[in-house]
Amino acid sequence: MPSFDIISEIDLVEARNAVDNSTRELSTRFDFRGVEASFALKDNIVTMKAESDFQLNQMREMLRANMARRQLDANSLDVKDFDHIGKSVTQELHFKQGIDSQLAKKMVKMIKDSKIKVQASIQGDKLRITGKKRDDLQEVIAFVRSNSEELGQAFQYENFRD
Numbered sequence: 001m002p003s004f005d006i007i008s009e010i011d012l013v014e015a016r017n018a019v020d021n022s023t024r025e026l027s028t029r030f031d032f033r034g035v036e037a038s039f040a041l042k043d044n045i046v047t048m049k050a051e052s053d054f055q056l057n058q059m060r061e062m063l064r065a066n067m068a069r070r071q072l073d074a075n076s077l078d079v080k081d082f083d084h085i086g087k088s089v090t091q092e093l094h095f096k097q098g099i100d101s102q103l104a105k106k107m108v109k110m111i112k113d114s115k116i117k118v119q120a121s122i123q124g125d126k127l128r129i130t131g132k133k134r135d136d137l138q139e140v141i142a143f144v145r146s147n148s149e150e151l152g153q154a155f156q157y158e159n160f161r162d
Helices: 012-028 053-069 101-113 134-146
Strands: 003-007 038-042 045-050 077-085 088-095 118-123 126-131 156-161
Touching (some): 003 134, 012 053, 045 053, 053 077, 101 118, 118 134, 126 134
Antiparallel strands (some): 003 126, 038 045, 077 088, 118 126
């Protein structure tokens, strides 16, 4: 039976390159001259530090633009709240890796409700889709792509087997 896996992973090398490019851009921008602002990447978490919330918003948009240049989906970022520490403000951005159980259950329900003749099963942090016809599997891929905004995460498709 044909099958494939739906996964959600981000290329950490490209993520590091996007953060490094954002750091370089930060040092050349006129509106950040003389401002204590920085990016730091450690364990799938980008920590941004600046003097105000407005500057952090600009830095986040700068990072999103650099991620787009590196073909990384901005939906893979989980934005946390601002932390005010003294005169500086920090914010953490987490890269989503894998599909958590609640999202996997929601995706399985959506696929079953779509009436496509496939079976979806949760395999750890990925979903395995099996069906009798290859066309049904391709229909599931199109369905998930069309609903990726609602799901709020970037997905990749691998292990397509006939």
